[in-house]
Amino acid sequence: MRDINELQVIIQKAVEKIQFPAHPSKLYEPIAYILDMGGKRMRPALLLMACDLFDGDIEKAIPPALAIEVFHNFTLMHDDIMDNAPLRRGRATVHERWNSNTAILSGDVMLIEGYKLIMQVEDHLLRTILNIFNDTAVGVCEGQQLDMEFEDRADVSIPEYIEMIRLKTAVVLGGALKIGALVGGADMRDADLLLEFGENLGLAFQLQDDILDVYGDPKKFGKQVGGDILSNKKTYLLIKALELTEGAAKDDLNNWLSAAKFDSANKVAAVTEIYNTVDVRHHAESAMQFYAEKAFAALDSLGIAKDKKDYLRNFADSLMVREN
Amino acid sequence: MRDINELQVIIQKAVEKIQFPAHPSKLYEPIAYILDMGGKRMRPALLLMACDLFDGDIEKAIPPALAIEVFHNFTLMHDDIMDNAPLRRGRATVHERWNSNTAILSGDVMLIEGYKLIMQVEDHLLRTILNIFNDTAVGVCEGQQLDMEFEDRADVSIPEYIEMIRLKTAVVLGGALKIGALVGGADMRDADLLLEFGENLGLAFQLQDDILDVYGDPKKFGKQVGGDILSNKKTYLLIKALELTEGAAKDDLNNWLSAAKFDSANKVAAVTEIYNTVDVRHHAESAMQFYAEKAFAALDSLGIAKDKKDYLRNFADSLMVREN
Numbered sequence: 269m270r271d272i273n274e275l276q277v278i279i280q281k282a283v284e285k286i287q288f289p290a291h292p293s294k295l296y297e298p299i300a301y302i303l304d305m306g307g308k309r310m311r312p313a314l315l316l317m318a319c320d321l322f323d324g325d326i327e328k329a330i331p332p333a334l335a336i337e338v339f340h341n342f343t344l345m346h347d348d349i350m351d352n353a354p355l356r357r358g359r360a361t362v363h364e365r366w367n368s369n370t371a372i373l374s375g376d377v378m379l380i381e382g383y384k385l386i387m388q389v390e391d392h393l394l395r396t397i398l399n400i401f402n403d404t405a406v407g408v409c410e411g412q413q414l415d416m417e418f419e420d421r422a423d424v425s426i427p428e429y430i431e432m433i434r435l436k437t438a439v440v441l442g443g444a445l446k447i448g449a450l451v452g453g454a455d456m457r458d459a460d461l462l463l464e465f466g467e468n469l470g471l472a473f474q475l476q477d478d479i480l481d482v483y484g485d486p487k488k489f490g491k492q493v494g495g496d497i498l499s500n501k502k503t504y505l506l507i508k509a510l511e512l513t514e515g516a517a518k519d520d521l522n523n524w525l526s527a528a529k530f531d532s533a534n535k536v537a538a539v540t541e542i543y544n545t546v547d548v549r550h551h552a553e554s555a556m557q558f559y560a561e562k563a564f565a566a567l568d569s570l571g572i573a574k575d576k577k578d579y580l581r582n583f584a585d586s587l588m589v590r591e592n
Numbered sequence: 593m594r595d596i597n598e599l600q601v602i603i604q605k606a607v608e609k610i611q612f613p614a615h616p617s618k619l620y621e622p623i624a625y626i627l628d629m630g631g632k633r634m635r636p637a638l639l640l641m642a643c644d645l646f647d648g649d650i651e652k653a654i655p656p657a658l659a660i661e662v663f664h665n666f667t668l669m670h671d672d673i674m675d676n677a678p679l680r681r682g683r684a685t686v687h688e689r690w691n692s693n694t695a696i697l698s699g700d701v702m703l704i705e706g707y708k709l710i711m712q713v714e715d716h717l718l719r720t721i722l723n724i725f726n727d728t729a730v731g732v733c734e735g736q737q738l739d740m741e742f743e744d745r746a747d748v749s750i751p752e753y754i755e756m757i758r759l760k761t762a763v764v765l766g767g768a769l770k771i772g773a774l775v776g777g778a779d780m781r782d783a784d785l786l787l788e789f790g791e792n793l794g795l796a797f798q799l800q801d802d803i804l805d806v807y808g809d810p811k812k813f814g815k816q817v818g819g820d821i822l823s824n825k826k827t828y829l830l831i832k833a834l835e836l837t838e839g840a841a842k843d844d845l846n847n848w849l850s851a852a853k854f855d856s857a858n859k860v861a862a863v864t865e866i867y868n869t870v871d872v873r874h875h876a877e878s879a880m881q882f883y884a885e886k887a888f889a890a891l892d893s894l895g896i897a898k899d900k901k902d903y904l905r906n907f908a909d910s911l912m913v914r915e916n
Contacts, residue, residue, distance in 0.1 A: 368673075
């Protein structure tokens with residue numbers, strides 16, 4: 269098995285080699301710009317890993333892996349417009365550096381370029397893999413729609429939240445793994461198990477992110493602690509806290525949510541204190557554990573050698589214990 | 593050969609039957625809304641006609657025809673945001689009725705739905721037809737980009753303008769005809785000739801539109817005469833007039849282009865008068881004729897019976913003589 273870091277390097281080099289037309293430059297430059305922002309290339313690397321797991325030819329997995337990465341960056345380009353985000357990884361977002369129209373149209377072309385890349389799989393896999401890619405793409409759009417709708421809703425339930433993060437972030441991991449497995453020669457049963465592994469691991473990751481936003485060590489986490497609290501983001505923790513608090517504590521929480529003016533440190537401290545009183549961290553960690561175990565159960569059922577399962581399990585574990 | 597009107601009815605019924613998921617409703621309602629606005633369904637009808645031309649099974653051509661129609665409406669949904677257009681066919685545009693974010697995201701899903709529809713062709717045609725669909729889709733985006741850039745440029749040349757309208761409007765007609773021909777059993781030579789027919793006919797149509805905007809009978813044309821003049825739209829006529837005028841006439845034209853305040857009827861009359869002095873109508877009609885003849889030459893080379901060629905030629909002629 270190749271190391272994930274090695275796979276990330278392979279993807280990074282392949283991303284740098286993607287050629288887009290020179291004209292119209294305003295259409296294609298933003299694509300190179302956003303792809304150049306970097307990132308961990310985790311989704312395409314996982315696709316390569318899934319291929320490698322079945323002793324497949326990594327070279328054949330590179331175009332679909334790039335398709336996943338280009339698709340992912342298309343969603344970032346359009347999401348940044350919708351979220352009105354000025355920065356991504358410390359650099360101006362495309363709609364800020366150019367304008368919204370450019371970000372819309374360059375994003376549209378990126379989605380088409382994603383299809384051109386995914387189509388480079390062999391004929392016998394073409395229809396199957398395109399169907400997975402379509403399902404993944406539709407899922408991400410549905411997830412983004414739900415995420416936007418949740419901003420204006422006070423009554424989002426935990427199952428609704430789980431479904432939203434499944435669509436918005438987990439299906440791409442699942443889809444990438446399934447596509448990689450098929451390119452690597454896996455049968456449909458194993459490919460579906462890897463999809464299940466990926467989706468559940470994706471859910472566990474997102475729940476971990478929700479927890480780390482509040483309880484993470486800022487040095488290790490790399491983001492501002494409490495960012496979700498300050499933006500009233502409907503995370504697992506907030507939704508669970510709204511569900512569990514009663515009386516004065518619930519009023520208190522709602523007051524912080526509706527407060528127009530506040531001291532940031534005070535708000536983070538006060539909301540965290542409310543979270544602590546109803547022990548939302550424990551609930552979130554249980555949920556995270558639940559999805560991690562579902563992921564590992566799918567992994568156990570795979571028809572591959574034990575040392576490969578152990579490798580995948582250790583890799584997933586290494587992602588899950590960044591903090592706690 | 594089935595009549596084009598019959599084919600348009602088939603498409604209209606098929607469009608009405610497309611089922612999108614019920615949830616998230618805000619994601620899928622705008623898709624049904626824009627498809628329900630109607631239109632002549634000319635692109636998908638031409639796809640069916642191309643299939644019929646080779647005695648193909650029209651039923652098999654319906655999903656790719658719907659793909660072209662869904663794709664076309666996706667471009668309208670995103671173009672309307674970019675053009676800041678409040679109305680389409682007398683109804684509020686999607687970004688006006690909902691908001692820009694909804695129009696961006698619903699448009700994205702439409703593009704994916706287009707791929708799901710185009711994929712319903714038979715296995716042996718799948719890769720070929722997807723490649724045509726990709727080329728068409730990229731072309732339209734490039735055309736829209738050029739169109740937006742031309743708004744801010746004073747030095748657009750006639751060849752640049754032709755390339756822009758080829759990409760923005762003609763490649764879809766060409767692509768639709770080529771796909772329909774292949775589904776109908778045509779060989780690649782005939783399919784390519786139909787693409788050439790469609791692209792050149794598309795160019796001729798667009799030039800006719802440019803002419804009718806100025807010289808059309810408002811009763812027959814169905815649009816406000818002089819709309820392009822009032823909005824300083826860089827049409828063939830304006831670009832040619834900027835090329836041909838000199839001295840006082842050129843200054844006069846540029847003054848009208850830069851005038852912030854003006855009486856609409858005066859501007860239309862004055863610019864039309866300048867157009868007349870350098871005879872741009874004649875130039876535009878010659879260009880239109882040039883592309884129409886290229887279209888008919890491609891048609892003549894097709895390996896189909898003479899009565900079918902005559903049918904297509906008569907159909908194209910009927911579209912070309914709405915006015916003059």
